[in-house]
Amino acid sequence: MQARRELRSGRNRRLFPTSSLLPMKFKYFLVPVFAMLAIGGLQAQSADSSPSPSPGFEHHGHGRHHHAWIWKKLNLSDSQKTQIKSIKQGLKAQTRPALAAVLTAKLKLQQDIDANSDKGTIAGDATALATAESQFASVRATELSQIKGILNQEQLTTLSDFQKKRQERMQNWISKLSQPTS
Numbered sequence: 001m002q003a004r005r006e007l008r009s010g011r012n013r014r015l016f017p018t019s020s021l022l023p024m025k026f027k028y029f030l031v032p033v034f035a036m037l038a039i040g041g042l043q044a045q046s047a048d049s050s051p052s053p054s055p056g057f058e059h060h061g062h063g064r065h066h067h068a069w070i071w072k073k074l075n076l077s078d079s080q081k082t083q084i085k086s087i088k089q090g091l092k093a094q095t096r097p098a099l100a101a102v103l104t105a106k107l108k109l110q111q112d113i114d115a116n117s118d119k120g121t122i123a124g125d126a127t128a129l130a131t132a133e134s135q136f137a138s139v140r141a142t143e144l145s146q147i148k149g150i151l152n153q154e155q156l157t158t159l160s161d162f163q164k165k166r167q168e169r170m171q172n173w174i175s176k177l178s179q180p181t182s
Contacts, residue, residue: 068164076153083150091143098136104127 076084087097109125148156 070159073162074151074158080150084147087143087146087150091139091146095136095143096137098132098139100135101132102129102142119161 071081071084105125105128109122109129112121112125148159151159
């Protein structure tokens, strides 16, 4: 009877080659090696999948130079670039506080949502956010109208085409969101 138990336990050990064929020290070596290979593969995927930021107008990601590539497509002259820079600098005193107000209102709204505040507080925060976004949009519209004043007809056409494509993408997104879910 004991021979059968030993035979059965011996068979079970042979089913898993790591338990009988590999020495224990070798197992302790393989686990960290495989872990490093797996982590290295994941890091390589994440590093290659996201583009590295580049300075100036060539940055395509979100953040400071969001949509800056359109300025490069417009083939602006040096004097136009200087004029645009001065327009942006001139409106900076209005743009920064307006953007800060939007961000502050968003933060307050998110904090009240997270805190499970009453609906009246959240509605008030949403109204404050809408007001701040309206003021910021007004400043941005002023900036864009001034910039359009220095562009030539070809550049205005390129800018208009870009804006139409953006509006089409937004409309497609709205259409997809408006469809009933199945």
